Amino acid sequence: MSENMRLVLAILLGVGWCTWVAIIWWLKRLKQSKQDANATHIVAYASQTGQARLKAQAFFESLTDAALVPLNHLTLDKLQSASQVDFFVSTYGDGEPPDNGRSFLRLFSKISGNSLQSLKYSVTAFGDSHYPEFCAFGKQVFTELNKCGANALQPLICIDASQVQTQDKNFIADFIDVELLESTQLNPGSPFSGLYLLRLSAANLVWQAGDILEVIPSHPVADNELPSPRSYSIASADSRFVENNEIKLIVRLLTKDDGQFGLASGFLTQSCQIGDQIKVKVRANPACQLKSEQAPLLLIGAGSGLAGLIGHIEQRYYFDDAGPVWLIYGDRDPEFDCTMQAELEWWQQQGVLTRVDRVFSRAKLPCSKATPIYVHDVLIKHADEVCQFIDKGADVYVCGSLEGMGKSVDQALAKILGEDGKNDLLVSERYHRDLY
CATH class of the missing domain: 3.40.50.80 (Nucleotide-binding domain of ferredoxin-NADP reductase (FNR) module)
Structure with a gap:
């Protein structure tokens, strides 16, 4: 066989393989779309930074014959035809719904009387008790469904993001060690709080622009528990483009009224030295991709x-x-x-x-x-x-x-x-x- 024939055959095989992969992917998506369209058990999430979405996805993976949808894709027809909907919703700022949940409450103005009597539901709400309107959106969703005659499978569950149980050994297993390569103050001489650019080695991390890096300060708090992770926007393009898989953060040094530094920002910008290890993990943030x-x-x-x-x-x-x-x-x-x-x-x-x-x-x-x-x-x-x-x-x-x-x-x-x-x-x- 000539060299040209081998080249043509290789190209044809490559095109054939790509076509086959594309067909399999399309059929899988088509099958999933049909399953989602026909499913009467729905897991719906409204999430601004990803926590509620991750919990919803984990719950969904334990089910069969269910559909996972963002809350703004849960139409009135889907809601009225569903037999059960499990909601995982966060509260944003001072009682606001997440961006992918804002339109949902408008559906209730189109529902008359007890027209959701055949619907069973649960609501798991995520919030931060430091804010006065703790889990307000979740509470509102729970109440509105009840008003429309839907049947609660259990009382409203409220999860406080400020009380993450990091003493669970399984929690830390998701984090990996990365090395601090550089720490540079971006505003030297400023009368205001310092702003720092950090470069971290991240050979085993995968992320997209818009994702979040969760960081655990290594200092123990009460009873030798690990501090709760702090979240930072990733200041880098997708990991597939980044040379040496380095990840960048921009961190504002927090100084409290008593002169003490913030736990995470002080750890990252003042305590950590070049070469130190920091425990991190990437949290996908689809709303910002x-x-x-x-x-x-x-x-x-x-x-x-x-x-x-x-x-x-x-x-x-x-x-x-x-x-x-x-x-x-x-x-x-x-x-x-x-x-x-x-x-x-x-x-x-x-x-x-x-x-x-x-x-x-x-x-x-x-x-x-x-x-x-x-x-x-x-x-x-x-x-x-x-x-x-x-x-x-x-x-x-x-x-x-x-x-x-x-x-x-x-x-x-x-x-x-x-x-x-x-x-x-x-x-x-x-x-x-x-x-x-």
Whole structure:
């Protein structure tokens, strides 16, 4: 057989194998879709950062003939035809539903009387008892279902995220050791709290831009229990693109009123030395994973929220056909807090960033010409351009503090797009919020 014939045969075999794999994948998806469509036992989740989704998935895998769906995909027809629905829902901020659960409560306005009498249900609610409206969304879902005549299989279960039982030996088994390679303060000399860039070796980790890294501070707390893990937005592109599989974090050093450092931020930025081992695991965060690098992308954030934004900027660098990226980023002092300015300028030169609006909330007045301004001010000022950008199919990605920045941006988008327009972004899964 000639060399050319061997090459042609190899190509045909390769194409045939790829086609076979594609057919198997399609048939599997088709079978799963039919199962989901016909299932009368549904496991539904509403999750902002992934905890409720993971618990729902673990419960779903223990069942047969059930369907697993995000709460915003649970239509009125599916709800009314279901025999049992097990809800796993988190509460966001001060009693808010997660983004993929906001539309669900509107269904109850379309349900009359006790029309859900044939439905059995359970609700497992996740929240943080540090907030006054602990598990508020889960409680609301439980109450509304009861009003419509549905039959609770058990009382409402509330799980407090601030009371993770890390003394369970099985808990730590999911974490692996990574090495601290670099720790650099990004705002040296700043009168405000330090912001640090950390690089970690992560040869055994797999992640996507938008995912979360959970970190366990090694210091024991009461009764020698391990501290609860702290969550940090990953400031890196997908692991498949990252050289040496290094993972980056951006960490704000928390200083308490008594002068003590925050447990996790103090451990990561002050206690850890280069070469030290840190226990971590990746938590997938589908709500903040983008479906396409070709769609336009509006990135909005402030302070340490740059981490989530950097991950997606870096991701676009690896795609020649990536869509335009508009970055609106806020920090404090223009003299000391021009965080990662050189990197952002380089990405602009590479054509990855097509527009950057950088603002500072605590510029010195009147000596400085700079005027204090926030990221939501930029949105309002350029409302027409924001609308045009979103009308072109842009994803909107917000990362940073929920209080202040996150809520102000949400209000600004509602003002610019209208509540219906903002909700359309949520329903189409183009509004991504990585807020803490």
